[in-house]
Amino acid sequence: MASEEKFDKDIENIKFQLQNEIIKLCSIATVSGFESRATEKVSSMYRDRLDSFYCDAVGNHILLRSCGRKDAVKIMIDAHLDEIGFVVTEVLDGGFLRIANIGGIDRAIIQGAEVTVLGDETLHGVIASTPPHLKGDDDKLPTIDKALVDVGLGYSKEELEKIACVGTPVIFDKTYTSLKNGRLAGPSFDNKACGAIAICAVTSLEPSELAGDVYITLSCREETASRGGAYLCANRISPDYAMVIDVNLANAPDVSERESVPMGEGISISYSSSTSRALTRECARLCKEGEIPFTPKAEPSSTGTNAVAVNIAGGGVPVVDVGLPLRNMHTYNEIIALDDCYSLYRFIRAFVTSRELAEGFAREEGEI
Amino acid sequence: MRSMNPYHRHILNNGPAELEDISLVVALASLFGPTGCEDRVAHFVLEEARRLCDSASCDRMGNVVGRISLGDPQKRKRVMLSAHTDEVGFMIEEIKSDGMLTFGCLGGMDPAILAGKRVLVGNEKTLINGVICSKAIHHKKKSERDSAVDSDKLYIDAGFTSREEAEAEISVGDFATFDEPADNSFTFGRDGQTLKMKALDDRMGCAVLIELMRKLNRERESLSLDLDVYFCFTVREETGCSGAIVVSEKIAPDFALVFESTAVGDIPDAPSEKRVAELGGGAVISVADRSTIYDAELIDTAFKVAKKNGIPLQVKRYLSGGNDAGHIHKSGVGVRSLAISVPTRYLHSPTCVAHCEDYRSARAIGFAMLEAINEI
CATH class of the missing domain: 3.40.630.10 (Zn peptidases)
Structure with missing residues (x-):
């Protein structure tokens, strides 16, 4: 009994640690295209736990934890670093900025949102909502090119242009709230929650426990580019096999079960023509053996994640696509379950320590 | 309190x-x-x-x-x-079997400003955190992206996973308001x-x-x-x-x-x-x-x-x-x-x-x- 209690306490401790690490990484601004601004912050969080930390020319951050053995397999774990956001497109009189979205942002969620403008000075602002007497009759949402950030009174246009010129990134304010049952709400869990969990999981292991050298790629521009930076990472690393982790749409009222995965019931594992059937099956087996809860999810032609790109990079890479269920995606209050984070943490540990995977998926170059 | x-x-x-x-x-x-x-x-x-x-x-x-x-x-x-x-605020109208809360608006509220916001849910005695959720943009058809989500299609997620669990803390007829900023801004x-x-x-x-x-x-x-x-x-x-x-x-x-x-x-x-x-x-x-x-x-x-x-x-x-x-x-x-x-x-x-x-x-x-x- 006593040992069971200790076990539960250990799990709670890990979840608490995951929560802190997730919030820490998600609080760093990494709008697509501006990832390399975050290098110093990300590096200072992790470099002590790693064998190398590298930021490439476009903003991919590649973290290596090596197993210490020569000729070990290379395992790649990708979780994109970038987040949705906005960019200033015009500076106006009276303390207003016009903005455009970076990544898919629903116009139905932006009005009334609190934002931070990351100019030469950090400015707080509010995305303007349309007063009732200024609304049209058709009830249509204003197009994104009409969206305005109100940065408060007192700025002249000239002054504001110096602080937040066209091209300045804008993010949703980074505030986090706990809900019941270990649910967390806040911005940017897509996808830095997965990145933070991956780093926690891999660095919680001794190098000797790793089945190969583990490259965690916090890749750039997933939200905006069709192939994203992960493709370049996989080309550079040429991994023997890879896992792509991204958030997955959790079930919700008004959404069919077919289009979503349950929340609080573990990770999702994607079955898709764009991923490795063999590796996917092995991963499902790892989950079953380790009693790690998961939901199989069929995504026939595409996973809609970096898995598609990693799969065809570096001469072809066996890849598995794993998802962390998330509700209210691409808002400033995305919701995740710490139980699922813990399942993902366990799965990543199983994945990088599995000798069967290292043997079964070691690269064998055939002659052409 | x-x-x-x-x-x-x-x-x-x-x-x-x-x-x-x-x-x-x-x-x-x-x-x-x-x-x-x-x-x-x-x-x-x-x-x-x-x-x-x-x-x-x-x-x-x-x-x-x-x-x-x-x-x-x-x-x-x-x-x-x-x-x-x-x-202005909200009243909880229904507690769904999955623990989600539906609500009606108290006062004139534009549906365009509701989705995504943090709220406090409760009454004169207790308060808990929640978030107004809607279908993600990924699930919306192109035709659905032009207008705001009606408040009857929105729901509050407070983290409950079942009606029983929610009913232990929240009742139909309880209230909600927007939350204050969580930071200093x-x-x-x-x-x-x-x-x-x-x-x-x-x-x-x-x-x-x-x-x-x-x-x-x-x-x-x-x-x-x-x-x-x-x-x-x-x-x-x-x-x-x-x-x-x-x-x-x-x-x-x-x-x-x-x-x-x-x-x-x-x-x-x-x-x-x-x-x-x-x-x-x-x-x-x-x-x-x-x-x-x-x-x-x-x-x-x-x-x-x-x-x-x-x-x-x-x-x-x-x-x-x-x-x-x-x-x-x-x-x-x-x-x-x-x-x-x-x-x-x-x-x-x-x-x-x-x-x-x-x-x-x-x-x-x-x-x-x-x-x-x-x-x-």
Whole structure:
């Protein structure tokens, strides 16, 4: 009994640690295209736990934890670093900025949102909502090119242009709230929650426990580019096999079960023509053996994640696509379950320590 | 009861001197007080009224009224100062089998500002965190992306996973409001004096009343006024001004000054005739709105005393909205009424935006009008 209690306490401790690490990484601004601004912050969080930390020319951050053995397999774990956001497109009189979205942002969620403008000075602002007497009759949402950030009174246009010129990134304010049952709400869990969990999981292991050298790629521009930076990472690393982790749409009222995965019931594992059937099956087996809860999810032609790109990079890479269920995606209050984070943490540990995977998926170059 | 945000407590105690008066606004606006559940606000203002007024009480509806009587009892005019304690919010309509909460709106709410916002859910006793959720953009058909999500398609996720679990803490008929900012950024702008938070409508009005109470209490010996001043904190303005109806009938004042927030449209792209008033241009005097034609002499007087005392004041340039004055001016045998509003952008949202100087201007006009009414 006593040992069971200790076990539960250990799990709670890990979840608490995951929560802190997730919030820490998600609080760093990494709008697509501006990832390399975050290098110093990300590096200072992790470099002590790693064998190398590298930021490439476009903003991919590649973290290596090596197993210490020569000729070990290379395992790649990708979780994109970038987040949705906005960019200033015009500076106006009276303390207003016009903005455009970076990544898919629903116009139905932006009005009334609190934002931070990351100019030469950090400015707080509010995305303007349309007063009732200024609304049209058709009830249509204003197009994104009409969206305005109100940065408060007192700025002249000239002054504001110096602080937040066209091209300045804008993010949703980074505030986090706990809900019941270990649910967390806040911005940017897509996808830095997965990145933070991956780093926690891999660095919680001794190098000797790793089945190969583990490259965690916090890749750039997933939200905006069709192939994203992960493709370049996989080309550079040429991994023997890879896992792509991204958030997955959790079930919700008004959404069919077919289009979503349950929340609080573990990770999702994607079955898709764009991923490795063999590796996917092995991963499902790892989950079953380790009693790690998961939901199989069929995504026939595409996973809609970096898995598609990693799969065809570096001469072809066996890849598995794993998802962390998330509700209210691409808002400033995305919701995740710490139980699922813990399942993902366990799965990543199983994945990088599995000798069967290292043997079964070691690269064998055939002659052409 | 939910404790106050530590930062608010911090600025109440150690804040910058230029925001000292604003800490009262922030403290009031951070209280949970949706229409029909104003208890926390009533409690706060009653404490102040008991300390500062000659008499103070809370009626059976939750209206709080404090009285300060000044000067000669034979000559006293009866002046009602009013501000409403409620804020726009939500009522929980159903607890779904999966633990999600559906809701209806209390007060005029634009569905375009709801999805994604953090809320507090509960009642006069308990409060928990929640988030207003909708279908993710990934699940929306192209045709669905052009319009706001109707409030009946939105739901609150408080983290519950079943109805049973939710019912242990929340009941149908409980309330919700927008949450306050979780960080320290409720003031912004170049001078750090633009405010952004929920419920500025009408906790700024409540704050004006408390400050006037403090002033009359402090200076009563030196004031040569013959007035019965009634400080009226009314409930349920947002759904039909029920509180004001009851209070004004009971008090039967000669004059009423209604302290409010008025929605303004001073944003780029707005045609000039629909800007209503300008943030930073001082308090706003309405000539008329959808519920009241205000007293012409009081309007003239307001602009005269504003000029005399150097208080910025502007006229509301668009006929819209309505407030407690709509009922007060028709109560009893008729009440000469004036609305003094703080211009507020994005009213009825989690991020109402107002300027501290406009609030101060409303406060100053309020006091100057008491002096002027004494002379009428």
